Amino acid sequence: MRGKMECSQRIGKNCHAILIDYVKKHGEGNWNAVQKHSGLFRCGKSCRLRWANHLRPNLKKGAFTREEEHLIIELHAKMGNKWARMAANVKSSPKVIKIQVLVNLYPSSSPIAHILLPGRTDNEIKNYWNTRIKRRQRAGLPLYPPEVCLQALKESHRTSAVSGGDKGTHDILQNNTYEIPDVIFDSLKAKNYLMMILLLSRMSTVDVFFTL
DNA sequence: AACTTCGCCAACCGCTGGGTT
DNA sequence: TAACCCAGCGGTTGGCGAAGT
Structure with a gap:
């Protein structure tokens, strides 16, 4: 699979922590800067997506009611x-x-x-x-x-x-x-x-x- | 047990619109 | 005003596991 494979190669728990840490310090937005400042391999778009879909607080997981x-x-x-x-x-x-x-x-x-x-x-x-x-x-x-x-x-x-x-x-x-x-x-x-x-x-x- | 189908999930791609220069 | 940049959105793809045959 296109995305998943690429991602699994690049993303680990450590990267999640880096991303969370970055957002805590700098807030959401300016995603292209994430790569520059944190050293992650992912482009800004991917970081935003990852944050929005998985790392953002108050996310509700599981089946829809x-x-x-x-x-x-x-x-x-x-x-x-x-x-x-x-x-x-x-x-x-x-x-x-x-x-x-x-x-x-x-x-x-x-x-x-x-x-x-x-x-x-x-x-x-x-x-x-x-x-x-x-x-x-x-x-x-x-x-x-x-x-x-x-x-x-x-x-x-x-x-x-x-x-x-x-x-x-x-x-x-x-x-x-x-x-x-x-x-x-x-x-x-x-x-x-x-x-x-x-x-x-x-x-x-x-x-x-x-x-x- | 092997194969197929289906549903879920995660991620990428291309486009759009708003902001900035 | 035009050109450019960038974040965000919606469409699409494909891996994976469960259920069915």
Whole structure:
């Protein structure tokens, strides 16, 4: 295997300790400097990935709970393949402000109003989803359960109502509310007409916004 | 027991967008 | 304003172990 082999040759517990030590001293970010200052063989990108997926504190390991699984499905119905936004580590992203606004757009009762999936990495969520897609496609099932479609539909309407008068949210709406997950088309193939309804409702959200 | 399939996991690659010069 | 750099993101790949045949 490409990556794993390379990594196993280069990464040991000692390297982990070096990386942890470096982040403790200098904080996250400026990953290219890690290699220069710590003497690690890995490029900055790899260091960041290693830190984010394995070394970062408060990481939650192990299988997804039922609640988390449900939340992922729900978030995917709303956001599409925005794995990093679903993960809690959005806090370290420069896009954090946008995301906070996004979170504020959702009603407090919505799971998204909390910090999404704390302790889970984008990679974990992505892997889980891809596995799930394969499983359901093989079984000939729609990707989203009907109740999730309906809930997404309801929230889509509510979101458009909340954000309607707020011009500052334009960017957020463009990036998220308008987004149509590619996966919808697979759902359509599976004759999941509820997703078509959701899609249409999102389009009407766009119309509502532009007519304001 | 040997082989195949499947799911999980970890890592790399290429692209994008924001920041800096 | 353009060019460059870099962190971050999403897609993809492939090893490994468990389960099934």
